[in-house]
Amino acid sequence: MAVSYIVxxxxxxxxxxxxxxxxxxxxxxxxxxxxxxxxSIMGPSGSGKSTLxxxxxxxxxxxxxxxxxxxVDIAQLDAYELAWLRCRKIGYIFQxxxxxxxxxxLENVTLPMIFAGMTADESRDxxxxxxxxxxxGDRVTHKPFELSGGQQQRVxxxxxMANDPAIILADEPTGNLDLxxxxxxxxxxxxxxxxxxVTIITATHDTKMLKASDRIVWIRxxxxxxxxxxxxxxxQVGTVDGSETGGVGAGAH
Amino acid sequence: MxxxxxxxxxxxxxxxxxxxxxxxxxxxxxxxxxxxxxxxxLITVGLIMLAIAFLxxxxxxxxxxxxxxGRAQAEPPRGDQVLAGVGDKEYAAADxxxxxxxxxxxxxxxxxxxxxRQEITDKAEQEMAKKYVxxxxxxxxxxxxxxxxxxxxxxxxxxxxxxxIGITPQQKWLIILSLTVAAVGITNAxxxxxxxxxxxxxxxxxxxxxxxxxxRLFLLESxxxxxxxxxxxxxxxxxxxxxxxxxxxxxxxxxxxPLVTILTYGLWGFVLGFGLSVLGAILPALRAARMQPxxxxxxxx
Numbered sequence: 001m002a003v004s005y006i007v008x009x010x011x012x013x014x015x016x017x018x019x020x021x022x023x024x025x026x027x028x029x030x031x032x033x034x035x036x037x038x039x040s041i042m043g044p045s046g047s048g049k050s051t052l053x054x055x056x057x058x059x060x061x062x063x064x065x066x067x068x069x070x071x072v073d074i075a076q077l078d079a080y081e082l083a084w085l086r087c088r089k090i091g092y093i094f095q096x097x098x099x100x101x102x103x104x105x106l107e108n109v110t111l112p113m114i115f116a117g118m119t120a121d122e123s124r125d126x127x128x129x130x131x132x133x134x135x136x137g138d139r140v141t142h143k144p145f146e147l148s149g150g151q152q153q154r155v156x157x158x159x160x161m162a163n164d165p166a167i168i169l170a171d172e173p174t175g176n177l178d179l180x181x182x183x184x185x186x187x188x189x190x191x192x193x194x195x196x197x198v199t200i201i202t203a204t205h206d207t208k209m210l211k212a213s214d215r216i217v218w219i220r221x222x223x224x225x226x227x228x229x230x231x232x233x234x235x236q237v238g239t240v241d242g243s244e245t246g247g248v249g250a251g252a253h
Numbered sequence: 254m255x256x257x258x259x260x261x262x263x264x265x266x267x268x269x270x271x272x273x274x275x276x277x278x279x280x281x282x283x284x285x286x287x288x289x290x291x292x293x294x295l296i297t298v299g300l301i302m303l304a305i306a307f308l309x310x311x312x313x314x315x316x317x318x319x320x321x322x323g324r325a326q327a328e329p330p331r332g333d334q335v336l337a338g339v340g341d342k343e344y345a346a347a348d349x350x351x352x353x354x355x356x357x358x359x360x361x362x363x364x365x366x367x368x369x370r371q372e373i374t375d376k377a378e379q380e381m382a383k384k385y386v387x388x389x390x391x392x393x394x395x396x397x398x399x400x401x402x403x404x405x406x407x408x409x410x411x412x413x414x415x416x417x418i419g420i421t422p423q424q425k426w427l428i429i430l431s432l433t434v435a436a437v438g439i440t441n442a443x444x445x446x447x448x449x450x451x452x453x454x455x456x457x458x459x460x461x462x463x464x465x466x467x468x469r470l471f472l473l474e475s476x477x478x479x480x481x482x483x484x485x486x487x488x489x490x491x492x493x494x495x496x497x498x499x500x501x502x503x504x505x506x507x508x509x510x511p512l513v514t515i516l517t518y519g520l521w522g523f524v525l526g527f528g529l530s531v532l533g534a535i536l537p538a539l540r541a542a543r544m545q546p547x548x549x550x551x552x553x554x
Contacts, residue, residue, distance in 0.1 A: 059545075079463075080272075080463065084461065086458070086460065086461045087461020092456075092459045096452070098452055100456065101453075102288075103285065111457075115272055115274065116273075117273045159460070
């Protein structure tokens, strides 16, 4: 029986033109992501990880190949449909948080709801609920410059959940956070995944993400290097002067 | 869990109704953005203010001058126009005696010419005649004074009947120049604003903002600045010339105040200022709206 694949890429290739040189960022990716899964895409800088991530999230179109979100080829969608998709079905989280500086936390969280046509009262109530869920119930009217990095990322998570999306895309969510805060954020994402069954797809360097993930995909040189299930990995964590460092014990390859 | 089908082929009309940016929300965001970039917006506001004020000084000067010249060349008043209540009677004085006269206006000499004269004996009527003559003299004095001032400033040559004064080609050129400079300045400031907010725009698009939302936001910002500058510019330009004219010509300025013309010119000023701020912002707004979210995010560290 077919598992429903919420995202499916078929032989996705991406070519960039850098002056006279053609750069092959992605050289044929075939990936199937299940609904409700927590998937991490890992790889060094320049491996094509971010490019693939953008493809999956509908932010970029492949040069050749297809990306299906819920079995609909997103290359067929026009600007309006893509906007609708981003508003209602996909939530984005960024390494640089990207909270809008002129608005308070609550206004940031309710912005997607306003785009989706919710009334001011409804959106305010739901926004406060979401902020409470991520642990910022007492900072609802704070502006971004009054919030720490971790708190800003929490606002971003609340905002991503604003319209009850089916997918959350997190691009290096812990990249600008310290060890402990990063762990908190990963925990929060895992919580969202468990509670509402939202599919979480992250692109990351962070080895702390490995424990939380259902599956991990390694990208190298524009191709899938390895896919493993989270529980297959033997993750060894060492300590240096009391702080954790992570490492992955090699599974069979 | 949410509905199973997460992607639906929705057509433009459906999406258009579902995706909204309520005007109040767009207004809110625009105002807040302006508050943050207050100093730069002052430059934009200042530019428009100067250009519109300049326009208003030229137009207002023109309006006042035409009104004053009209007054300087007006026919002398008669009867009721001189003193209320005399009906169509006219009076003159000579050697401490008062006469009831009839006159006609001779266009060639520009003067009232007597056609008949009759002495007044009734005391009451003599009193009225006295007031009448005094008022007529006052009018003549005011007219001559005005003519002298106007000719001193080269507005009216002595003894010459001038037609309505127009706006010279040089003035027109200066106006066009100043408006162009203002428009370019606005475009520049808005482009800077767009460039600074790449990430913000990209983020909003990721949240599902349509291109039209982005355009709306930037146009609103520009219109705000433009309106503020226009209001100040219109009032400033008008006040400057009003004060100067009263200073130069005295209270006759107020008596001949060309209200309708000035209001019309003021309206023109508002329309131009508003139009300028929209025009200047179109290019930057389009640039912002066409940004692809992925480009906006690509801030390489």
